[in-house]
Amino acid sequence: ADMLNTQSFGQRIVVLDSTVSTQQDAMRLAEEGAPEGTLVLAEEQTAGRGRLGRKWYSPRGKGIWMSIVLRPAQPLAFTPQLTLLTGVAVCRAIRRLTGVEAGIKWPNDLLIHGRKVSGILLESATEDQRVRYCIAGIGIDVNLNVEDYPEELSHVGTSLKIEAGLEVDRTALIAAVLEEMELLSKLYAEQGFQPIAMLWEALSVTMNRSVRAHTGQGIAVEGTAVGLDPSGALVIETNQGERIQVISGDIQL
Numbered sequence: 587a588d589m590l591n592t593q594s595f596g597q598r599i600v601v602l603d604s605t606v607s608t609q610q611d612a613m614r615l616a617e618e619g620a621p622e623g624t625l626v627l628a629e630e631q632t633a634g635r636g637r638l639g640r641k642w643y644s645p646r647g648k649g650i651w652m653s654i655v656l657r658p659a660q661p662l663a664f665t666p667q668l669t670l671l672t673g674v675a676v677c678r679a680i681r682r683l684t685g686v687e688a689g690i691k692w693p694n695d696l697l698i699h700g701r702k703v704s705g706i707l708l709e710s711a712t713e714d715q716r717v718r719y720c721i722a723g724i725g726i727d728v729n730l731n732v733e734d735y736p737e738e739l740s741h742v743g744t745s746l747k748i749e750a751g752l753e754v755d756r757t758a759l760i761a762a763v764l765e766e767m768e769l770l771s772k773l774y775a776e777q778g779f780q781p782i783a784m785l786w787e788a789l790s791v792t793m794n795r796s797v798r799a800h801t802g803q804g805i806a807v808e809g810t811a812v813g814l815d816p817s818g819a820l821v822i823e824t825n826q827g828e829r830i831q832v833i834s835g836d837i838q839l
């Protein structure tokens with residue numbers, strides 16, 4: 587916390603050697619009243635969770651596996667915006683610290699040369715339509731070597747070390763992510779989602795690309811990604827000129 591230039595983000599840190607998933611640990615702390623910005627870090631996760639029920643490979647000492655407690659004042663409908671904000675924060679921190687030009691694939695995968703280097707999982711606990719808290723889970727493949735990847739990830743995953751050609755200081759990167767999170771959260775509180783959406787669009791590899799996506803109802807749509815709408819949904823323009831919002835799910839570039 588000494589090298590940390592923040593007021594709330596990361597001012598309380600729980601460091602674990604091995605855990606099932608830092609999402610669970612952060613959730614428990616949030617239930618016990620942990621304030622916004624409380625951070626849980628683990629050297630290894632035995633059952634790291636990804637989006638859409640996937641697993642997240644979290645080998646010991648090689649990455650950043652962490653979860654942050656968020657206490658947003660906005661209703662549940664605004665949580666996609668927090669997901670995008672977190673992606674912008676991680677992307678900016680990676681660029682600032684390593685110079686590697688990571689880009690954001692909607693909603694929140696960070697890619698380098700088309701391979702995934704980081705993923706974000708935002709989970710919310712609600713009560714009567716109110717958000718009690720959110721947990722922003724961040725996984726970054728920092729110092730994995732090519733041989734550290736299991737077969738099924740060897741063509742889709744990459745690490746900062748592989749891309750930058752040198753070891754990256756995990757502590758410095760965590761501090762940078764927390765600083766960006768705090769900075770962007772202040773911007774969001776003061777000016778709303780618009781400036782965040784502009785930053786996201788500038789860092790995104792999804793914009794102006796042809797994408798195939800599934801809507802929340804599981805309907806397949808195809809078109810060009812033209813931007814974010816005010817709620818944080820991705821807007822796709824079909825070949826017929828129709829604009830469709832994609833609220834959840836995955837896209838193929």
Ligand code: BTN
Pocket residue numbers: 606607608609631633634635636637638640642644650651652653695704705706707723724725726
């Ligand atoms: C995804 O891209 O599917 C999201 C991956 C999120 C992984 C992080 S690692 C820290 C936190 N704990 C988990 O179990 N998952 C998130």
